[in-house]
């Protein structure tokens with residue numbers, strides 16, 4: 606059974622000291638009036654504890670937007686290993702923990718991605734509880750409860766944090782400041798449970814997901830795809846912001862003389878018009894309707910067969926970042942569940 610502790614919020618600077626001792630601390634910081642981003646921080650005061658969703662999910666810290674994977678000089682080819690240093694990722698909410706879990710499964714599959722895994726191994730993850738806003742629906746896709754993927758998970762129970770420990774590294778972190786942690790009392794455990802019950806009641810949107818695989822396949826020809834595709838700008842915003850999108854392109858960048866260069870991997874998007882274009886110019890998904898339908902299927906059902914889980918973790922980022930107001934996953938699912946007439950399914 607997990608070990609549980611509490612510590613008072615005013616003692617957080619001590620906890621921050623313990624994290625800093627392990628390595629660089631990365632945490633949500635405010636970058637504009639309405640937006641937050643995971644950045645390196647050097648003091649507890651820089652952390653935006655109120656941050657709900659960051660612009661980009663924490664995947665960017667393990668799977669960078671652009672990285673060199675090999676270089677060549679004449680006939681010599683060298684693999685470029687990532688410069689990995691110990692770090693602590695603080696403030697990861699349940700949906701983003703689940704997103705990392707999806708990427709862990711994908712990047713550990715044969716052939717395993719050594720760059721991603723090296724960064725994951727060097728990172729202590731500290732989760733943090735949150736309350737949903739009008740875009741959150743992690744409770745509809747079963748990612749609302751922090752089960753795994755963290756070393757320590759902190760739940761805000763008022764004047765204190767309730768700390769669940771999930772790894773030896775997490776325990777070491779908590780015990781590195783003697784006297785900081787108290788074993789969780791019965792009252793604290795009750796406050797912890799109350800928090801999660803109240804949080805569950807706070808969701809404003811959602812759907813019942815048990816029937817998703819059957820529904821999504823059944824509704825392949827639903828007119829909704831045409832309707833949404835007509836509005837889609839193919840800007841690709843919805844994919845970099847998604848905690849579980851991981852498509853990339855490989856580019857060879859040669860010097861002007863051609864005798865040296867490097868091979869680069871960078872994020873790509875299945876919503877770009879040329880993503881599914883192959884040699885000879887044929888495009889498997891030529892229009893936004895094809896691409897959008899493919900993406901929704903991928904998020905809601907596509908990974909069930911291979912991995913046993915859907916890849917939408919309910920963070921709401923695609924909804925808030927779509928300039929055309931399209932990526933309302935909840936609205937789309939409710940309409941698909943309602944069938945061809947577009948009437949909504951059953952909300953929860």
Ligand code: SF4
Nearest residue numbers: 847917918920921923
């Ligand atoms: S599909 Fe949208 S709501 Fe679902 S995990 Fe991706 S960004 Fe979040």
Ligand code: SF4
Nearest residue numbers: 837838840841843927
């Ligand atoms: S963010 Fe919206 S407009 Fe842009 S590609 Fe995605 S669905 Fe289309």
